[in-house]
Amino acid sequence: MKHTHDSLFIGGRWQLPIGTRRIEVYSASTEEPLGSVPEAGEGDIDRAVAAAREAFDDPSGWASWSPDRRGEALERFATALAKRGEQFARLVSGQNGMPISIGRMSEAVSGQLLVPYFAGLARSAPAEETRASLVGGSTVVRREPVGVVAAIVPWNFPQTLTFFKLAPALAAGCTVVVKPAPETVLDAFLLAEAVAEAELPPGVVNIVPAGREAGASLVRHPGVDKVAFTGSTETGRKIAEECGRLLRPVTLELGGKSAAIVLDDADLAGQLTAFFSATLLNNGQTCYLGTRVLAPRSRYGSVVDILTGLASSLQVGDPLDDATQIGPLVSRRQRDRVEDYIAKGIAEGARLTTGGGRPAGLDRGWFVQPTVFADVDNSATIAREEIFGPVLSVIAYDDVDEAVAIANDSDYGLAGSVWTADPERGLAVARRVRTGTIGVNGYALDPGSPFGGVKASGMGRELGPEGLTAFQQLKSVYLP
Known part of the structure; x- marks a missing residue:
């Protein structure tokens, strides 16, 4: 119609x-x-x-x-x-x-x-x-x-x-x-x-x-x-x-380029539904998403594997289908923009673990596969600029102080999240991140509380x- x-x-x-x-x-x-x-x-x-x-x-x-x-x-x-x-x-x-x-x-x-x-x-x-x-x-x-x-x-x-x-x-x-x-x-x-x-x-x-x-x-x-x-x-x-x-x-x-800080005690595999909502919601076309995933170096490989499994398992397809988790991007221009960023990530040396192209069998529509990059430095283009598509960059850190420093090393400050088995520890880390909003073990806007950002x-x-x-x-x- x-x-x-x-x-x-x-x-x-x-x-x-x-x-x-x-x-x-x-x-x-x-x-x-x-x-x-x-x-x-x-x-x-x-x-x-x-x-x-x-x-x-x-x-x-x-x-x-x-x-x-x-x-x-x-x-x-x-x-x-x-x-x-x-x-x-x-x-x-x-x-x-x-x-x-x-x-x-x-x-x-x-x-x-x-x-x-x-x-x-x-x-x-x-x-x-x-x-x-x-x-x-x-x-x-x-x-x-x-x-x-x-x-x-x-x-x-x-x-x-x-x-x-x-x-x-x-x-x-x-x-x-x-x-x-x-x-x-x-x-x-x-x-x-x-x-x-x-x-x-x-x-x-x-x-x-x-x-x-x-x-x-x-x-x-x-x-x-x-x-x-x-x-x-x-x-x-x-x-x-x-x-x-x-x-x-x-x-x-x-805009935003928020950090999802995975602490060393986080049960990420048990929180994938909440993690998806905080990082890939609406095909990545959400300003507050934590598209920079900060993972402890001691657990880096397992975090990358978990996120790679999550992204590769998502159902991509018709947005009007109740089962669809990732739909198309809004326009051809937006798809071109996201694909340009994916190409920059590869050119700058990041390791593509899943995605990076267009999904098979979907020849019409502006689709991009959910994409995960590992071995990303926080100075990389895909870690600095807002992509606005289903693309995650996984960045390693050694200790919590470095994780907070990386999270704060951004032109943006809209949102973020902290993932941990200890909510009090998560709250302590959240307090140190320079941002307008942040969640612990999830991210959900509260209509009764102020929403907005700092910096850019x-x-x-x-x-x-x-x-x-x-x-x-x-x-x-x-x-x-």
Whole structure:
């Protein structure tokens, strides 16, 4: 079934685009067309921002509503999202190759989980507090919505990462312009249908599928008050530069090259399901994965053997098959990128233990075999740069101090994991790794806790109460 759309969701209604350009969407597993949508241009961006601006500035509009009233509307929104859960999962899997089992745990439920969560936070957190002034009198400190938000979303977890931004922004009283990535736009139209069904006020949510040029115009648009972006570090730097020039607040969740530290007492063979999720989830197309596996030299051979066995045993195939563990990459360009990194790994002397090519019998689709490299030095290209595919590099260390030093010797600092029979020991090591998030004997995002990175992995935090405050600004009112 092809999904064809001719209008954009702007100002609470479907509107014909100003231009005639379209975005064609292809199946990652068959390379066949899945559908097409209008490509928003700068004029459409202007209309979307104007609609969001009008909705935010309306004295009786969304921003002025009480948290309870907004919460009631957001509950309707969550219900509308829940009705479309399976559709979200299947649309995303078809577009970017995500195994449907992963889609059902992420894309299908992210909105219905995060929207009520942030609505509840907004209801329970006082909008203002009164403090005794140090110089006499008192001060009322208010938390107010930051304004119009530009939410720019990548293709790897498009719905989940949309709601990392959309849910807290709406709960805070902001209005939003969402720009989905061109590779995954069909699910964004399903999102628009849920917004319409929930009867959110016109202009509160606007959706403009577009490429980089229109995205850049959204970032610098004078009607935007804050930018929330998830994507590559390269693009994040450009956005940060623009927002710095404009003195515009920005949240950036960028790339990663995280370390999975296997301690000498770890029962890795007994933790393969959790280890897979922390290192190869979503075909390696996940920003937080621990693609640098640090193994003690005393156990190096056995760790390499275990990971080689894991990677070679994974079921590669149709992402819509419940049994598939590794699906295709999102596009031909992404497959070419991953294959280039594999070639660099071989050229620089790393030892390929499994994978490295395209799986037999899958002549259509952008597939790459799960790949493991041994004898990798932390200075190698495949250990320094984010590959974004199912490729692991196994690096040896002599003691825990060296393992921590290697983990920290990276431009990135988004995530990581520690594997050990002693959780307290794992926690002690985790505390020493310079990163925004890290897990012990697993890695799973907690929606109630802040998520984000340090160094080249970004700035600011999403999720948890901190994710709500990122869309609020403080005002102090001095009273005699």
